[in-house]
Every structure is written in C-alpha cells, then in structure tokens.
Amino acid sequence: MRFSRTITVVGCHVGGEENNVITGGVLPPPGKTVFEMKRWLETEGDDLRKWLLFEPRGKPTLCVNLVVPPCDKRADAGFIIMESTDYPPMSGSNTICTTTVLLETGMLKMVEPETRLVLETPGGLVAVVAQCRDGKVTQVKFANVPCFATHLDAHVEVPGVGTVKMDVAYGGAFFAIVDAPSLGFEVKPHEARDLVAMGQRIKHAAAEQLPVVHPENPEIKTITFTEFAMPFTGAGCKPRNAVIVSPGRIDRSPCGTGTSARLAVLHARKLLKVGEGFTHVSIIGSEFEGAIASEIRVGDKPGIVPTIAGRAWVTGIFQHGYDPTDPFRDGYTLPDLWFE
Secondary structure (H helix, E strand, O other), X not given: OOOOEEEEEEEEEEOOXXXXXXXXXXXXXXXXXXXXXXXXXXXXXXXXXHHHHOEOOOOOOEEEEEEEOOOOOOOOEEEEEEOOOOOOOOOHHXXXXXXXXXXXXXXXXXXXXXXXXXXXXXOEEEEEEEEEXXXXXXXXXXXXXXXXXXXXXXXXXXXXXXXXXXXXXXXXXXXXXXXXXXXXXXXXXXXXXXXXXHHHHHHHHHHHHOOOEOOOOOOOEOEEEEEEEOOOOOOOOOOEEEEEEOOOEEOOOOOHHHHHHHHHHHHHOOOOOOOOEEEEEOOOXXXXXXXXXXXXXXXXXXXXXXXXXXOEEEEEEEEEEEOOOOOOOOOEOOOOOOOO
C-alpha cells in the first residue's frame, strides 16, 4: 500500500442523511472569506469533491464538509459544504453534523450542558447552541442565515407534467416548493423514484422560467432544489416533506434549508409569526424543529431568521488514501445512480 495522499473523515448522519466531515489531510483553500474559499474549490480544487463523493469511494446520497479556519473574527470555525454536484452556500443538516463532529472529536471545546458557537458558512454566519451530556451532543439548534420568499403562487410549465403552481424561497439556497397532494403524492417511501423524476423536471423548468438572484450576493442564484410539501395546518403541525437533491435523490433528513425556505413562505403568507413554528418530517420519518426567531430585511426584501433543531450521530472514522496507480482514483459516475 502506497498512498500519495491521505485524508481523515469522520462519518456522521442526521435524520438518516449522511454528512461526513473532513478532520485532517486538507489545507484551507485560498480566500479572504469562506465564500471565496468555496469558489476556489469549485473553480480550481474540485478534484477533492470528486475524489470523495464520486464512486467508488462516494455515492449520490453523501455530502462532505471541509472544516476551515474562520475568516470572520466572530466565528469559532468555518466549513464548506460539498454535495454530489455542487457547493451550496448553506445546509442545515451539514451544520448539525459539522457541529457534532467538531465537539465530539474535541476540535472545539465542549461545554456541558450547553455549548454556544458561531460557525462561518459560505452563505454567512450561523449561531449554534448545542445541548451536551456525557461527552455527546444531544441536540443542535442553529439560527440560519436570513431567508426570504421571492415568488408566491407562481405558475411554471413543466414538460411532461403541465402547469405547476409553486412558491420560491431562499433558505440558504433557492427552493421551488410545490404542494405534494396536488401532484398526486403523499410523500411516502414507495413514491421516492417518482418524486425524484418529477422533482428534477420541476427544478429545471423553474430555474429557466423563474430566475432568482440573492439581493446581497449576486453569485448566489438559480433554483437548485424542488421541495414537495404536505399541507400546513397551523403552528405546531407535523407535515412531511421531500427535498430533491441533484443528481436525483431525496434528502433523507427533513432538510434544514428546505425547512427554512418553507418558514419564509409561511411567514410571507402571514400563516406564521415570530415565535411560531412547526415540525418538519422527512420521507423516512426523521424530524427537525423549525421556528421563526425574528424578522429581517434582505436587501429590499422582507425576510426572517429561522431556527432549526435536530440531532446527529457519529458513525465512524475513515482514512481515505490516494493511490496514484488506481485507474479510478479521480472517481466516476454512471447514469443508473447519477441521473443528472
């Protein structure tokens, strides 16, 4: 065995969604902000993402987070989210997993019964409160980046589906949120393949017909997720949802950014106010608690600061090796799994 490079990764999942964390073997990418670091990885260092997330080491359902020193003096640590096809500005499930790994490995000091942190994401700062007991993190609650709705009751023509009504909102990325029952879904596991197929069609059509740009960072743009939502019946309810992630799979967790986007829509519709929230349930039954912490303006748009709470579990420690003689060292994809 002769490796030219090794990387240490701590496995972690939240709500069934696997969001691993790199803890060794990668130097911070260049950049004056974590967003600039993310952009460098996208344009100059994407081999890292492909190596860890493409087959034979990775899989479409895997995300990996790179911990970096914070650029903002208010933050305790920064991290960059790598998904199968891109680098989202923010991710709720990845925030929960990264916090858990940072504290349970001792990279940041754990204080029981409560540890307070500020993490710097490419999308901005997030304040985190971790409940801790006997050396374990039992819950992570974070205040997300500011979120806002851009479209309510928009109509999009989707090939093979017809006219689809949707809301569009930013929850750390841009989501097209559609009513699941109106499209014939109950968000149950046996519908997973059909949800993915329709969700990808909806995303592509929505991105083309409803262009969106973040008012404070024009490099954050374009609808990247479809969210199938079961009906909201009032504060405290527990609706199911399914967020479709490229290249074509369902988020196993209730999706923190998707929950935040839905909170922004419900606030814009005056169905939820500050201090109220609901429990989002994933297609496999896992739960996130979402609530509206405050109102805020994002550029010229009214918005909210939501909070998301959930729990993650460390699953193992892995050391990946880069063997220069391996013909598949850079990874590969096949359309039987990587649909897009």
